[in-house]
Amino acid sequence: MVALARPLATLLDALSAARGAVLPWAPVMLSFGIGAYFLAREEPGQGAYALAGAGFLLALLLRLFGGERWHLPAVGAALALAGFLIAGARADLVAGPVLADRYYGPVVGRIVGIDRSFSDQPRLTLDQVSLDIVAPSRTPAKVRVALHGEDAFVPEPGQRVRLIAHLSPPDGPVEPGGFDFQRIAWFERLGAVGYTRDPVTVTAPSDGGPGLWAFRVRMWLSRAMQAGMEGQAGAFAAALMTGDRSGVTRATNDALRNSNLSHLISISGLHMGLLSGFVFAFCRYGLALVPPLALRLNTKKIAAVLALFAATFYLFLAGPNVATRRAYVMAAVMLVAVLLDRRAISLRSVAIAALIVLLLEPESLVEPGFQMSFGATVALIAAFQHWARVSARLPALLRPVAALCLSSLAAGTATLPIAAVHFNRIAEYGFVANLAAVPLMGMAVMPAGVVAALLAPFGLAAPALWVMEQGCRAILLVAAFVSGLDGAVIPVVTPVAWVLPVMSLGALTFVLTRPPWLRVCGAAAVAASLAGWNLAERPLLLIAGEGALVGLRTPEGRALSKAKGAGFVAASWLEDDGDLVDQETAFARGAFTGTRGQVRADLGPVALWHLTGKTSARRAEAVCTPGAIVVLDGYWQGGSPACRLFDAQFLDQSGAVAVQDSGQGIVTVVSARDLAGRRLWNDRGTRARRLGN
Template sequence: MAIEGTPQVPFGEPDGIADVAVQRPWRMRAVLSRTGEAAERFLTASSFDRGPWITVAFAAGIGAWFLLDNRWQCSVAMGAAVLAALAAIAVWRGRDDRAALRLAVTVLSVAFALGMATVWSKSELVGAAAIERPTVVSLDARILDREEQPAVERVRLTLAARDAEAGRPIKVRVNVPLEKDVGGLEEGARVRLKARLMPPSAPILPGAYDFARAAWFKGLAATGSLVGEIELVEQVGNRNSPIAQAQRFLSKHVRSRLDGAPGTIAAAFASGDRGGISAVDEDAMRDAGLTHLLSISGLHVSAVIAAAYFLASKLFALWPWFALRVRLPLVAAAVGAGAGIAYTLLTGAEVPTVRSCIGAMLVLGALALGREPLSMRMVAVAAAAVLFAWPEALVGPSFQMSFAAVIAIIALHNSEPIRAFLAPREESRARWLARRTVMLFVTGLVIEIALTPVVLFHFHRAGLYGAFANVVAIPLVTFVSMPLIAIALLLDMVGAGAPFWWLVGVSLDLLLDLAHFTASQPGAVKLVPHMGLGIIALFVAGGLWLALWRGKARLWGLIPAALAALILAVSPVPDILVTRDGGNLGLVDERGNLFVLRGAPGTYARTNIVELAGSEIEPRNIRDYAGADCSADFCTLRLKTSDREWIVLVALNKQRVDERQLAAACELSDVVVADRWLPRSCMPRWLKLDRRYLERNGGVAIYLEDEQVRTVASSQGDHGWWQPVQD
């Protein structure tokens, strides 16, 4: 007689087999139950805050769409996320002991799918196919946008035109030299011109800037330059944007009141116009870790709103009748909000500015309601709003750096040790100031740590002394330069702003001197080779866990961050870098010295080769390489790895050579590189990088030790902005 509740063993079956067959589902069910129970306890004990993680899941969906190769993969990913949400509801329905886990899986899965759907929809709505080939065309167009760039002596016009070959409306961007700029070239005007256009360029090397992707989401089908003169057919009258007019007027006014580099920086602070800042000053600010001061973002918007809030609260407090009948924090918050929105619109409403404005509105609302103004939920709402409107911003450095800095600041200041350190106490003014100075330095250091992975991923270089420079630069800009600019602009209405413009110039000269001094110090800049997506994903995952989780469990975020740092430290440097047109090449020897095929210092191709090779030593010509044997037409390069010697044949020009001699040379080479089509008789032992290969695959990075080849095409998938030449 069988005992109730025990499994029955069929007659004739071995006991072991029956036990496995019957017990295994029970064991699996028990394991799943224990796993779910542990996850539920963990979420409950950690006070799981869904708000920020919903935005993280939404952003993860957007990022997954960029990473996946084609529509089928994206559809499967979205379907899997929806199925996960439905499964969580079905499996744990009615179980109060799984409420937190059910809610977490459901909400995060739906947010992931929604993020992927958002960016996919945006791509389909605004993406514009590029023109097929470089061409010179005559355009009859309307001006959509005008951007003045006096630092490079040109005006950049965005035009609505028609593709003569395809017969479709297109948006193109044309650079017009300042000497050919004519009056009336403003938004809405109709013009005729001849332009040399080309498709938006893909990355020149794996890991380089992807302008084609950025142009896709801006709707640009081509970029180029003016050929000949530009004819103004129809003026716009008074129909052009009043905001654009105000922005240009303000920028010109500031530059007219303050000459030189300080005037260009002041114009950037006042109107968001960075077109007048020289490349030398831009590079110095970047290498000193101060570039964020030039981009209108949280610091500037916060300063404007804080000043408006403070002045409104103090001025209205002087009116007793009003102060007794109206809540002054509410009125001051409304004034600050108006000032912040006006400043955001005036400075161009770029993504960092909009993000900062949304965050500031939430802070003002919290202040008006007497709530905690700085919270991760506030950042999450601001990030979600930006990503819903501009999902493509997720993969850009501006969004990543802005939110990384804000999240780092809030996580730091909400931590218990920092709250205790900043808590009010009886002390002298000197000790109070010392604590605030230390806190400013610690904040700058934490921001630098948070931003370094992002900066290295996008720019392959980072300023090492940024924390020290920001201790001086941030208070200087926030409490001196920007208030002085505001006062000078107000006093200009009565013609009395000159003394304050002089003070603005002094403060900005000090800022530039600090940037140039910091950037010129030995070891101020660290270059690293291209960081893979896996490494930056580990950094981001670790950083978000550290910032958003609560309790001791947040320290688990150190594990992926430390792992990413270790992988980055041992990541190999590419031995050979070949640009997308084959026109330039970089070679790194066993000592880390870089040799380039051609290109003067500062050219786009050479700069990218230097950065992606992580070389801090001035590169030399390829002919100076010890293993180079060069003729008038070709260079034979010998490179040694741990187990063999590699022979690389590089074409130096496009002169015709005897095909039999070329075939013999190719047969003796492991890799052949040329900026032209090579005959099929050229058969190297391993890899032939000629024009045919490079047009299909883009720029190339070669790792000889691992016999690995990374191409631009390998990270592009079937997205609309990648258009390789097909055979």
């Protein structure tokens, strides 16, 4: 025991001596608790929260009354336990009804969101929802409906509309362990999603509610910009200035994503930084041109206040979505640091911003936007720590170019593995695309947008808008050119679940610590995660949650049972496989043969049948022979099936299914519910117990 106590005491003393450099670790410790909440297989009960609360209080007592060497461990434990408690509290606070079953009928609601669906159709988000035959207490707070009809309806913020829609509860993961839309929808209070093919009827004009004024201003500005700029340049400009992406087509989004420029269209730290930075510099240097003011006033702090006002207005204009709020917090923390005579850009300020975001929205931790934003920021700060010393040795003309290259390389290196994990692709020429596009954003598009906003009340915005349009058009040309190059996109297989957390913790250890042995440990963790990337084995067979699609792994790649239908599921499976082909190509691989609605594939000696359509249940009995696998999008109507049956009733309970081959036959069946567990957002019983229904 003595032999163990001495190293522990030495470690605690070392932590105590380094307490001035541990603030950047505070959000990391908070993240441990938040991550533990989201990783839980069952929704934590009152006992778990009581235990965590007691542990939190004990940690605080240890911090207040324990020896100095115990201060940092106590604070770390308190932060981790607080993260667990905050995540659970947040999940309860946003709780709302989720549609219990499929619904077809009238939907009445108020428009509070306008965007585009995966199929490139206009999409409305409605609140104040009313559904026929659904009790108000069980009606979702929000629903989202894609408009698939040919109606010329132009939605306006705040309008009350009536439409006939197909609605269903938010879907779970498209495969076990995959992206969980149900969790995202829960925290957005989105209780149903669907589509309509019928015209939309306006039952009342905008109600003028105070909560929608920013939305109305946003849409008015967006449409004005799109009316004054031709094509996708106007839609792109509107998206980055107002947050309205409803005019950006899927083709444009794909080009931006494949060239690693998609971050330019999502209002994030780059936009908020460019805007507030331009306003700060404009105000400070403008005041410097007036000597009486420059000699009597602290122009730096005045510029910081004005930049903070500009960032706040941008937040309300662009909408309080997660990415925009996160970017605002980061910018606000840095500007407040200027007001307090502290370093604006430092690891401490980034840590404070991360703490604020995680305390307000702990679910951000598991979203790619949070991970990429803070990962890029930390990498940039670390890369530029010694920039002043290095740049002094470079010719003056090369310094801006070198700084741009270094920033693109640092941010790109930090975000590349995160993007690869979440989006299954690497933009091979993303570095080049960013070198060309980011300066256009910083020197033309954003400054022109700010100048246009200042001149618009006087009717003089046209020249600035023209500059902005040309800059946006040039960025889109860069995106189209780079995305069209051979090998522009490198597909990446989805790694095992532990890869990204281990890589992130290793990278943070390398950046945030000073002892060489800790940095070596961090680098080793990153190397181990990269080596473990290829340990993932994709399932032999995938079955969609509603039985609408089946995917079989073949030597040529995954073959799909249908050429059309369930497009989002098909695209997700192929991307997770690291396969760039489309659904029709995957179907044409020929593993499935037969007629429409009844196809067959062979898994060695086992026959696999996929039956769809209104008569699928009647046809299923003929093919449900011993040893066969039958996937049915309807409900089995016979007695005990002789085959291995996956019908609608089974899949309603299990969610998507993966079947794996151990080499000795098909032995492992894993359902999405098995891996996701029973949580508030995916289990009706858990929800009812927690909410008292």
